[in-house]
Amino acid sequence: MIPLEHFYFISAILFALGLAIVVTRRNAIFVLMGVELMLNAANINFVAISHGGKLEGQLFALFVIVVAAAEAAVGLAIILAVYRRFKTINLDKVNEITD
Amino acid sequence: MASLADKLSDILNSAVNFGPELLLVSGILLLIVVDLMVKSSRWLSVVSILLATLVLVTDAMQWKLLENPVALFSEFLMLDSPAAAWKVVLDIGVLLVMIMAGRSVPLKSRGESYPLIFTLLLGGHLLVMASNLLIVYLSIELISIPSYVLAAFHFNKRGVESAVKYLLFGAVASALMLYGMSWIYTFTGNLNFIRPEFIDALLNADIIPLTIATVLMLSGLLFKIAAVPFHIWAPDAYTSSPTAVVALFSTVPKLAGFSILAKWFLVINLFGLSSIDWVSILSVIAMITLLIGNFSALRQSSVKRMLAYSSIAHTGFMMVAIVSVSEQASRNLFFYATVYTLMNIAVFTLVQLLEHKENITKAEEYKGMIRKYPFTGVLIVVLMISLAGLPPTGGFTAKLLVFTSLWEAYDYTQNPVLLYLFLFGLLNTVISLFFYLKVPFFMIFRERSDPQKDGEQKNVVWENYFVMILVLVILFLFFKPDSLMDVINNISFAF
Amino acid sequence: MTEYFFYFFGGMALLSAGFILFTRHILHAAFALVLTFLCVTALYILANAEFVAVTQIMIYIGGIIVLVIFGVMLTNEMSGKNNESSAVNRFTGGALALGLASLLCYGIMRMNLGLLKEASDPDQVQRLGESLLTDFVLPFEVAAILLLMALIGAAVIASDKLKKDQE
Structure with a gap:
């Protein structure tokens, strides 16, 4: 029997790693990867917990996956548009808006 | 467990009360098809304004006919009178933006902008009615994803830069919120947050994980209303997006966020039973929001950027109503939101007009404009006075109401933080005068660089009349606030 | 037996996620992300959520990762020259992850969660x-x-x- 807590520990560490990637990385695609890790972490929680055999958690996880796909599609389209104009996706160098 | 037939008949019954949203969805699909078939943007514009009006009318009828709160779609949504009223305000906002978009070249040159804006409105509708965490998450995404795209609609360097920053920031905020939700679901075993079991379960949860989860959850909502520390995206997005889009961003998503925050605040505060003092925490956030909004606005030369910080400061003022936690405070928040929508969209309409005619964006460049555009100039002066919250405008009445409810809350609870917030808010109103009156100052007391020629008197266009109507409403709300307050008093904000 | 699988896949997921935090090469990071998602899929199966697991493989690995790799290739930043992360940055990243993870784990330990529901539902x-x-x-x-x-x-x-x- 696996204690539920261990699922939560793994998810918490995954979430922390995702947030650390988001905060420290300057490359836009890296940041997006970090966000995906954070979403996955939340999904592990939703899937692992089960209250009296209800499937709400699993359904929530399914919707999160759908939203993640939509967000990734729009996100990468915008990142490509940035790359075409700035020739870089380093967020420190994407700095046209000044004042 | 309900039988399949019961569930299906619940869906059909719910659809009856879901008219405005069904209309919106059909409208979105229609607009996509019209955009493919018709090349002229005029048609799209007309269809959009018609659709916005229709949605507004159906929502207003729904509000009028609504007697008791109705749960829709197996309690995913709760249609009560506050939700119906908020929907009407969101509809008004979108309708005004659609009219304003008549002069927005970037929006008109790409027909996809219209369905995107209506999708955003659909997200707002769902968010104000939401009574389920899943719908809260989905509708926040439904607001955000079109916003990311619309932020880039200038398709220049600055446009895509603001879009990518907005996107990454928004994605992180919603991921934080989602993780918070997963913990809250762990405590409660229930996604429906207005059920009593939900509150009971939260009361029994351990305080440390509960606090962590709530903080994470709040971050997503604070992002939507552009409160500190999740406000950083706003100035960039406001400066480099098309002006009509900025008018939209500063009203519809923000107000939808406020309506859900007001609901959520009662839940996390556990109706005053929580051992964490969320009122004080949110008051401090409101103070910092006011401070950063106003002081940063002082330093801005670009008018749009200044208005961006001003809208952050207005977020602070609206949070004042939330921390006052009372039914009257919710009503005052609603009043503030209505006035804020009108004046913000009105001022952005004029900013867009001058941007289009004169290609000016900086406050200094407004110098002497009152002689070239007397009508527009007077309207801008009135609107700036209203945004600053001086009489005789609706902006003053709204601020007065919000601070009255804050004072009452302080009187009742004797929480010193509320007193600091009160004094701080008044101080900030004074500070805000300096930047709000900067534009009128340049317009009136500085001479134009190019001397006036004859025959320049006819600078009156349809926007002037459009904004004039809004300004008259704003002035009317100062002299007769009861006309709106009476309507609002019929809304039962009791939870 | 399932316990061993659980700790193996969980450990792999964390190792590959940690690799993303520290690597310089963005394409390596993308492949590490595939590995993480596969391990997370295994965790879903161990938690009796087969359908979510299949969806995860189809959408995440089949869709999102492909998008990300396209993004990497089209933005031509595979060399990693433009995204060097300094030692300080890595240190902050590691410290942040460690701090946040311990805070969250402390919260979890106070949650009183019990055991995973064992019975699988056909x-x-x-x-x-x-x-x-x-x-x-x-x-x-x-x-x-x-x-x-x-x-x-x-x-x-x-x-x-x-x-x-x-x-």
């Missing part, structure tokens, strides 16, 4: 499908609109022709 997929079209019909339709608009939005941005005068 008609789970049927029940999921039924829920999606009855109780969850509203989110289901909302997700449909969301995907449609994301598609349109992505197409608008991606199909934009770069005009010289706009620059």
Whole structure:
């Protein structure tokens, strides 16, 4: 029997790693990867917990996956548009808006 | 467990009360098809304004006919009178933006902008009615994803830069919120947050994980209303997006966020039973929001950027109503939101007009404009006075109401933080005068660089009349606030 | 037996996620992300959520990762020259992750969670499908609109022709 807590520990560490990637990385695609890790972490929680055999958690996880796909599609389209104009996706160098 | 037939008949019954949203969805699909078939943007514009009006009318009828709160779609949504009223305000906002978009070249040159804006409105509708965490998450995404795209609609360097920053920031905020939700679901075993079991379960949860989860959850909502520390995206997005889009961003998503925050605040505060003092925490956030909004606005030369910080400061003022936690405070928040929508969209309409005619964006460049555009100039002066919250405008009445409810809350609870917030808010109103009156100052007391020629008197266009109507409403709300307050008093904000 | 699988896949997921935090090469990071998602899929199966696991493979690994790798290739940043992360940055990243993870784990330890529900449900997929079209019909339709608009939005941005005068 696996204690539920261990699922939560793994998810918490995954979430922390995702947030650390988001905060420290300057490359836009890296940041997006970090966000995906954070979403996955939340999904592990939703899937692992089960209250009296209800499937709400699993359904929530399914919707999160759908939203993640939509967000990734729009996100990468915008990142490509940035790359075409700035020739870089380093967020420190994407700095046209000044004042 | 309900039988399949019961569930299906619940869906059909719910659809009856879901008219405005069904209309919106059909409208979105229609607009996509019209955009493919018709090349002229005029048609799209007309269809959009018609659709916005229709949605507004159906929502207003729904509000009028609504007697008791109705749960829709197996309690995913709760249609009560506050939700119906908020929907009407969101509809008004979108309708005004659609009219304003008549002069927005970037929006008109790409027909996809219209369905995107209506999708955003659909997200707002769902968010104000939401009574389920899943719908809260989905509708926040439904607001955000079109916003990311619309932020880039200038398709220049600055446009895509603001879009990518907005996107990454928004994605992180919603991921934080989602993780918070997963913990809250762990405590409660229930996604429906207005059920009593939900509150009971939260009361029994351990305080440390509960606090962590709530903080994470709040971050997503604070992002939507552009409160500190999740406000950083706003100035960039406001400066480099098309002006009509900025008018939209500063009203519809923000107000939808406020309506859900007001609901959520009662839940996390556990109706005053929580051992964490969320009122004080949110008051401090409101103070910092006011401070950063106003002081940063002082330093801005670009008018749009200044208005961006001003809208952050207005977020602070609206949070004042939330921390006052009372039914009257919710009503005052609603009043503030209505006035804020009108004046913000009105001022952005004029900013867009001058941007289009004169290609000016900086406050200094407004110098002497009152002689070239007397009508527009007077309207801008009135609107700036209203945004600053001086009489005789609706902006003053709204601020007065919000601070009255804050004072009452302080009187009742004797929480010193509320007193600091009160004094701080008044101080900030004074500070805000300096930047709000900067534009009128340049317009009136500085001479134009190019001397006036004859025959320049006819600078009156349809926007002037459009904004004039809004300004008259704003002035009317100062002299007769009861006309709106009476309507609002019929809304039962009791939870 | 399942315990060993659980700790193996969980450990792999964390190792590969940690690798993303520290690597310089973005394509390596993308492949590490595939590995992480596969391990997370295994965790879903161990938590008796087969349908979510299959969806995870189809959408995450089949869709999102492919998108990310396309993004990496089209932005031509595979060399990693433009995204060097300094030692200080890595240290902050590691410290931040460690601090946040310990805070969250402390919170979890106070949650009193109990054991994972063991029994697997043979008609789970049927029940999921039924829920999606009855109780969850509203989110289901909302997700449909969301995907449609994301598609349109992505197409608008991606199909934009770069005009010289706009620059």
